[in-house]
């Protein structure tokens with residue numbers, strides 16, 4: 282993810298294939314075996330048929346013959362072979378037939394989301410918004426599952442991934458809004474210590490060096506997902522800061538991330554301690570100021586009530 286004035290940073294859209302680094306060979310074998318089981322298009326058809334059966338009949342289980350008919354395969358032996366290849370990881374056999382496992386349900390959802398397949402592009406188009414640095418129009422582009430916003434002077438304003446399925450039949454401004462909502466959710470979840478991609482535990486840190494902008498950073502050891510950006514991220518998802526912003530007419534639902542003055546402005550952040558890190562952040566809107574302290578994990582831990590200037 283990229284936000285105003287920040288160098289490139291990203292959430293790792295590639296990591297959902299589970300094959301990222303930072304894991305031992307033992308751990309690595311499980312996901313690669315799982316994806317080998319999905320190598321034949323017929324197996325994907327079987328998963329989709331099981332999902333469709335569940336959706337349309339409200340019953341999870343379906344008998345062998347009915348399932349084979351749904352998928353449309355005449356050769357019973359060939360069908361049985363591929364169905365068996367899915368058993369264990371994605372499909373389980375029950376007394377009443379076959380059903381998707383939890384992993385099977387997730388794979389079907391991921392296929393429908395288009396994470397692994399489709400490619401849709403939109404833009405570049407101007408948004409009804411200005412770059413806070415040069416006051417030119419903000420320009421959005423959606424490409425290869427990534428929504429990014431910049432300007433003619435190449436100020437990087439925002440970047441986040443949006444699954445292709447979510448961007449079908451929508452406009453580019455709607456994709457930008459969705460990308461922001463997904464980004465806020467991911468930041469919130471990351472601050473709770475849960476990886477937004479694989480749901481394993483993730484550690485968050487704030488890196489602060491005198492003379493440079495404090496940076497919030499989380500990298501998942503399990504899947505490689507990254508959330509990196511200015512400490513202002515941590516403020517955006519804090520309920521008290523959000524309430525203060527709302528009072529001054531700014532909400533994360535209706536306004537763009539780069540339109541929050543404290544996101545674009547470095548001046549409001551002061552390092553008050555380096556070990557452990559503590560940062561004092563000043564959020565000023567319409568002559569009212571909120572002072573917030575953020576700790577070394579990016580948690581907002583003290584808020585001074587707004588002072589009238």
Ligand SMILES: [Zn+2]
Pocket residue numbers: 412413414415416417431432433434435436
């Ligand atoms: Zn600009």
Ligand SMILES: [Zn+2]
Pocket residue numbers: 476477478479480481501502503504505506
């Ligand atoms: Zn992860």
